[in-house]
Amino acid sequence: MxxxxxxxxxxxxxxxxxxxxxxxxxxxxxxxxxxxxxxxxxxxxxxxxxxxxxxxxxxxxxxxxxxxxxxxxxxxxxxxxxxxxxxxxxxxxxxxxxxxxxxxxxxxxxxxxxxxxxxxxxxxxxxxxxxxxxxxxxxxxxxxxxxxxxxxxxxxxxxxxxxxxxxxxxxxxxxxxxxxxxxxxxxxxxxxxxxxxxxxxxxxxxxxxxxxxxxxxxxxxxxxxxxxxxxxxxxxxxxxxxxxxxxxxxxxAEAGTFRCRVIGVAERPSGWWAHTDLGVFHGLMEVLESGGELRYPIHDTRGTRLRRCYHLTGPTCDSQDTFARDVLLSADLHEGDELLIGSAGAYTSVYASRFNGFAPPRVVLI
Incomplete structure (x- = not known):
């Protein structure tokens, strides 16, 4: 066989x-x-x-x-x-x-x-x-x-x-x-x-x-x-x-959900940071445009009951590439986990670029 x-x-x-x-x-x-x-x-x-x-x-x-x-x-x-x-x-x-x-x-x-x-x-x-x-x-x-x-x-x-x-x-x-x-x-x-x-x-x-x-x-x-x-x-x-x-x-907007991957987690003096393969320059530009007032609903698939606040940042070397702060996610979040970013169907994929060489997200219709 x-x-x-x-x-x-x-x-x-x-x-x-x-x-x-x-x-x-x-x-x-x-x-x-x-x-x-x-x-x-x-x-x-x-x-x-x-x-x-x-x-x-x-x-x-x-x-x-x-x-x-x-x-x-x-x-x-x-x-x-x-x-x-x-x-x-x-x-x-x-x-x-x-x-x-x-x-x-x-x-x-x-x-x-x-x-x-x-x-x-x-x-x-x-x-x-x-x-x-x-x-x-x-x-x-x-x-x-x-x-x-x-x-x-x-x-x-x-x-x-x-x-x-x-x-x-x-x-x-x-x-x-x-x-x-x-x-x-x-x-x-x-x-x-x-x-x-x-x-x-x-x-x-x-x-x-x-x-x-x-x-x-x-x-x-x-x-x-x-x-x-x-x-x-x-x-x-x-x-x-x-x-x-x-x-x-x-x-x-509400018809769209980003699925992205955690590529690294780090504790720094400013708090816990989760780095993802999705960032401001690859679909979340409106966070910058709104001065951080536009906040997407974000969840992780690990679903651990114990929670921790994270700052969420994209894969580029640009310090502006941070799309959310103080988001409660699983305390044991680690590399390979998936984040789900809701209400992401508007002004996201159309803004995506290849900044730093990272590919823009794929779009699929379900």
Whole structure:
């Protein structure tokens, strides 16, 4: 009898994405925002299995680059079904997107509007309003956006340049914890719509952006609270429009779990340290972006009742490569044990690099 050799699992961290949790999260979003059309923020997690799962569940897509347009085309999403919400693009990005059939673009400057009229003549334009995102865990606002007057001017000029004044968008800040963060931007949208109507322009769409939270190591407000805050202001808009949203994190974060390996344990004057084959530069960059405020739920598979606090750090030589502090894990944790890092499906694998030569994690869909 021939015995097949035992195959060892491939080394390195793995991000496991669970399809049923993605579909359930999409349904939760739809229930919380009735009448709002979700466009998944593709940049959040670009794994083909994740995108196909969302596509099959009837979700649309928002992109920030032509590379994402091409990724989506690979799973059968045509350009006309995509919205391009990055308001500043290299000229060749706009031209390539338009050639792929994309005809809805966000803008927040006259310069971008001028380029768009040349590279995508006749395109539908939606202006990006500025917000401040003070209540978001991962600050993301301040880089883009204009005030109400600026948005009105842009959309009126779009008409003059042969473009279609299509809508208005904003973003309340990533991992927002305040449903009220939707109210002021939507009130600004109402003012802009009213002024545009008096100038002979009637918009078709309002995009309430993304930033909706996922649960990490601490509870977050339910999406229904955000939905109610949005619904009250949407009902007060001057006239009916189609309403879009760009959920990302809240659809895929909780569907993902990193499995990584302990490669060394050490006691130092600063405490006990566990070194793993996964680090900040290989998927956990948001820990740095949030100043440590974003804390992932972390467990070990050893499961010993006696616990000890560990600082968790990645495999590189960089001292910033520490993704959690004072985490209670098994007191006898040692090399070869496995850690499970939950809520890891968003803004992780897409940030991964080969810094110090370490391979980024594999992504598998379950």
């Amino acid at each position: 021939t015995v097949a050799p035992i195959t060892q699992p491939r080394p390195g961290p793995v991000l496991e994405m669970r399809a049923e949790r993605i579909v359930a999260a999409l349904q939760t979003f739809r229930d919380a925002f009735p009448g709002v059309r979700p466009y998944y923020a593709t940049k959040c997690n670009t794994h083909a299995g994740v995108l196909r799962t969302l596509r099959e569940a009837g979700c649309d897509f928002e992109v920030a680059s032509t590379q994402e347009v091409e990724i989506l085309a690979g799973i059968g999403v045509p350009g006309p079904e995509v919205i391009f919400s990055n308001p500043v693009r290299a000229r060749e990005q706009t031209a390539r997107a338009a050639a792929a059939g994309v005809d809805r673009f966000s803008v927040d400057s006259v310069e971008e509007l001028h380029r768009l009229s040349v590279e995508a003549p006749g395109a539908r334009v939606y202006a990006r309003l500025a917000t401040f995102g003070q209540d978001s865990v991962v600050p993301s606002e301040g880089k883009f956006g204009v005030d109400v007057t600026g948005a009105v001017r842009l959309l009126l000029e779009a008409r003059e340049r042969g473009l279609v004044p299509y809508g208005i968008t904003f973003h309340m800040g990533s991992q927002s914890l305040a449903p009220s963060a939707l109210r002021r931007p939507l009130q600004d949208v109402a003012h802009a719509m009213d002024r545009l109507r008096r100038a002979g322009v009637r918009l078709e769409m309002v995009d309430i952006g993304g930033g909706f939270p996922a649960a990490y190591d601490e509870p977050v407000p339910p999406l229904a609270d955000f939905g109610r805050a949005a619904a009250a202001e949407i009902a007060a808009l001057p006239y009916p429009v189609e309403v879009f949203a760009e959920p990302g994190r809240c659809l895929v």
